[in-house]
Amino acid sequence: MALYLHGLGHFHPETVITNRFLEDLDIGTTREWILERVGIRERRTALSLDYIRTTKNRDPREAMEASGLTNARIGAAAARTALDRAGLGPKDIGLVVSGSSAPDHVTPAEAAVVAAEL
Numbered sequence: 001m002a003l004y005l006h007g008l009g010h011f012h013p014e015t016v017i018t019n020r021f022l023e024d025l026d027i028g029t030t031r032e033w034i035l036e037r038v039g040i041r042e043r044r045t046a047l048s049l050d051y052i053r054t055t056k057n058r059d060p061r062e063a064m065e066a067s068g069l070t071n072a073r074i075g076a077a078a079a080r081t082a083l084d085r086a087g088l089g090p091k092d093i094g095l096v097v098s099g100s101s102a103p104d105h106v107t108p109a110e111a112a113v114v115a116a117e118l
Contacts, residue, residue, distance in 0.1 A: 006088060009081030011074050013046045021049065025056060046074070064104065071104045076117035090118040 019031035019041060034040060046067035047057065057063050064070075075098055083089060096118075098111035 007082035007084070007086030009078040009083070009085065011077040011081070013044045013069065013074075015045050015047065015049060016042050017045050017049070017052070018042045021052075025053065027056065070113075071098075071100055071102075071110055072113035072117045075110070075114040079114065079118055093118065 019034045022029055022034065023031050045052070046069040047063060048066075051057075051063075051066050055062070079093075079096070083092070093115070096111040096115040098109070098114050100110055103110050104113070
């Protein structure tokens with residue numbers, strides 16, 4: 001049996017968090033420190049900057065509710081991009097594989113939720 005990769009997709013939330021934004025949060029870091037040690041200039045988030053500014057993202061559960069995006073929605077958006085690039089549709093998929101270091105829940109598997117979202 002052969003496995004073929006027909007398309008790749010990605011999803012980037014619209015909201016950008018810059019190192020300057022993190023420095024302005026007064027959480028004990030500077031733009032220079034982040035860039036020197038981590039090498040990141042900016043990152044994307046599904047949360048609003050106002051929410052992060054107000055809460056400093058203290059409660060992960062509250063943040064999930066505030067974001068409006070789930071891992072499944074993000075995964076499905078990336079999958080749709082891959083499907084479009086490959087000229088395929090959701091019914092052409094035989095297997096969904098999903099990996100996350102922070103799944104929304106333990107069961108059902110994230111891949112099943114992404115498949116359902118598609």
